[in-house]
Amino acid sequence: MSKHHVTTTVNGDAVEFLADPRETLLDCLRDHVGLTGTKEGCGTGDCGACSVELDGTLVCSCLVLGVEANGKTVNTIEGMASGDALHPLQRKFIEHAALQCGFCTPGILVAAKALLDKNPDPTEEEVRYWLAGNLCRCTGYDKIIRAVMDAAAELREAA
Amino acid sequence: MNYHLATSFEEAARIAANAGGTTRFLAGGTDVLVQMRAGMVLPDDLIDLKAIPGTDAMTQLADGSWQIGVAVPGARLGANADLCRDWPGVVEGMELVGSTQVQGRATLTGNLCNGSPAADSVPGLVAAGATVVITGPEGSRELPVEEVPTGPGKTALNKGELISEIRLPARGDNAGDAYLRFTPRTEMDIAVVGCAVSLRLDGDKIVEARVSLGAVAPTVLLVAEAADAIIGTTLDDAALDALAAAASKAAKPISDKRGSAEYRIEIAGVLAKRAAKIAYGRAKGDNK
Numbered sequence: 001m002s003k004h005h006v007t008t009t010v011n012g013d014a015v016e017f018l019a020d021p022r023e024t025l026l027d028c029l030r031d032h033v034g035l036t037g038t039k040e041g042c043g044t045g046d047c048g049a050c051s052v053e054l055d056g057t058l059v060c061s062c063l064v065l066g067v068e069a070n071g072k073t074v075n076t077i078e079g080m081a082s083g084d085a086l087h088p089l090q091r092k093f094i095e096h097a098a099l100q101c102g103f104c105t106p107g108i109l110v111a112a113k114a115l116l117d118k119n120p121d122p123t124e125e126e127v128r129y130w131l132a133g134n135l136c137r138c139t140g141y142d143k144i145i146r147a148v149m150d151a152a153a154e155l156r157e158a159a
Numbered sequence: 160m161n162y163h164l165a166t167s168f169e170e171a172a173r174i175a176a177n178a179g180g181t182t183r184f185l186a187g188g189t190d191v192l193v194q195m196r197a198g199m200v201l202p203d204d205l206i207d208l209k210a211i212p213g214t215d216a217m218t219q220l221a222d223g224s225w226q227i228g229v230a231v232p233g234a235r236l237g238a239n240a241d242l243c244r245d246w247p248g249v250v251e252g253m254e255l256v257g258s259t260q261v262q263g264r265a266t267l268t269g270n271l272c273n274g275s276p277a278a279d280s281v282p283g284l285v286a287a288g289a290t291v292v293i294t295g296p297e298g299s300r301e302l303p304v305e306e307v308p309t310g311p312g313k314t315a316l317n318k319g320e321l322i323s324e325i326r327l328p329a330r331g332d333n334a335g336d337a338y339l340r341f342t343p344r345t346e347m348d349i350a351v352v353g354c355a356v357s358l359r360l361d362g363d364k365i366v367e368a369r370v371s372l373g374a375v376a377p378t379v380l381l382v383a384e385a386a387d388a389i390i391g392t393t394l395d396d397a398a399l400d401a402l403a404a405a406a407s408k409a410a411k412p413i414s415d416k417r418g419s420a421e422y423r424i425e426i427a428g429v430l431a432k433r434a435a436k437i438a439y440g441r442a443k444g445d446n447k
């Protein structure tokens with residue numbers, strides 16, 4: 001089984017790795033690039049814990065092969081804070097206690113940021129539909145939605 | 160598994176024709192990767208189509224018809240205002256597929272070729288009269304969408320053949336389409352029944368119609384009797400009842416955990432009525 005040489009940009013840095021063609025982008029990020037913030041919940045596209053942006057599009061990294069990322073740009077949860085300064089979404093998740101075990105959180109933050117980049121003033125309904133592919137077994141979702149709405153409001157004021 | 164990044168349809172067809180074992184094409188991968196993960200399908204050769212020029216394009220030709228590339232994901236169909244105006248039913252079918260994340264990858268062609276009887280974008284394509292262009296070792300041919308799936312997980316494509324383009328006819332005036340599915344959950348669920356209707360009016364009277372049902376037979380169905388029930392009418396109550404009866408009669412579903420056969424037969428008629436009303440409204444200029 002020959003491995004493929006993959007060159008990508010991850011959170012702004014040039015990254016290279018060798019991928020077995022059967023490995024997903026999620027496997028490659030965690031096992032070859034050492035970025036373990038992106039989580040595997042289901043491995044089949046149902047839970048959203050593995051959400052990343054690929055060339056600016058929100059995707060499940062468990063449904064993308066590592067080799068498909070060649071020449072592309074990947075943004076993960078590790079790229080969200082600027083140094084020690086948390087992104088407003090991250091801060092609001094803490095303030096609103098929008099996480100318990102935290103396993104779903106990286107995926108939800110990446111997905112929510114993709115929404116706010118596109119639509120800075122979403123309705124609650126739009127947030128709920130956008131995040132329908134992100135499952136959380138702990139919070140019951142309400143706190144997550146409130147945190148996203150609050151972060152959106154803060155980002156609009158800052159803009 | 161050998162991963163191939165094809166740069167033309169001819170090359171992809173050649174690789175597939177010469178492959179010995181299990182072969183899959185890779186568009187969005189939202190079926191292929193799930194099946195690999197489950198161990199259901201472990202391809203020996205996986206042929207990625209996304210580097211072929213033009214596969215990410217949506218083009219409206221001078222005659223008003225559309226060419227949709229085989230790698231265009233659902234999210235991009237929904238972002239194309241002209242396509243949404245012409246074929247809202249086709250777009251809404253595709254947009255029901257999966258989550259935001261899945262929409263970033265999943266394609267019409269993958270949905271069609273995966274061969275699920277419940278594939279959400281297929282009834283809309285069938286009602287629209289869409290066709291596919293197929294490239295193979297022997298050249299290319301065109302097939303109506305309803306002739307592509309031949310059973311669950313099966314298609315009319317021969318070894319070495321693949322779809323190189325989806326074609327939607329020009330919408331023309333006084334026309335509308337719609338797709339509705341019934342699911343227990345509003346998001347992230349598989350259709351118990353799906354129904355698409357496309358029609359054209361002359362004044363208040365329906366002069367053309369196509370009705371398609373999903374998830375009620377081994378393949379998505381084109382139901383001529385259901386279309387005949389509304390052609391020549393103004394979609395009055397009698398026509399709606401005849402439509403529902405024809406749709407229910409055409410439904411030959413199985414019973415499973417999502418719904419019994421009796422229930423699906425009933426719902427097929429209900430959805431046909433509702434989808435026809437929406438399509439009729441759109442033909443009259445409603446924006447919803």
Ligand SMILES: Cc1cc2nc3c(=O)[nH]c(=O)nc-3n(C[C@H](O)[C@H](O)[C@H](O)COP(=O)(O)OP(=O)(O)OC[C@H]3O[C@@H](n4cnc5c(N)ncnc54)[C@H](O)[C@@H]3O)c2cc1C
Nearest residue numbers: 045184186187188189190191257266269270272278279322
């Ligand atoms: C979480 C989740 C939710 C989903 N929800 C829905 C839903 O609500 N409704 C629904 O209908 N589906 C759903 N799906 C299934 C799937 O997303 C769709 O069927 C999707 O449209 C498949 O497109 P794709 O581009 O990802 O296909 P791929 O996985 O790339 O390919 C699917 C099949 O088509 C073949 N193929 C691809 N391109 C070609 C071509 N050009 N020529 C010939 N064969 C080709 C492949 O060989 C493969 O067999 C869901 C999937 C997931 C993971």
Ligand code: FES
Nearest residue numbers: 041042043048062
């Ligand atoms: S791990 Fe990718 S969606 Fe669950």
Ligand code: FES
Nearest residue numbers: 100102136137138
């Ligand atoms: S906080 Fe535990 S799954 Fe969401």
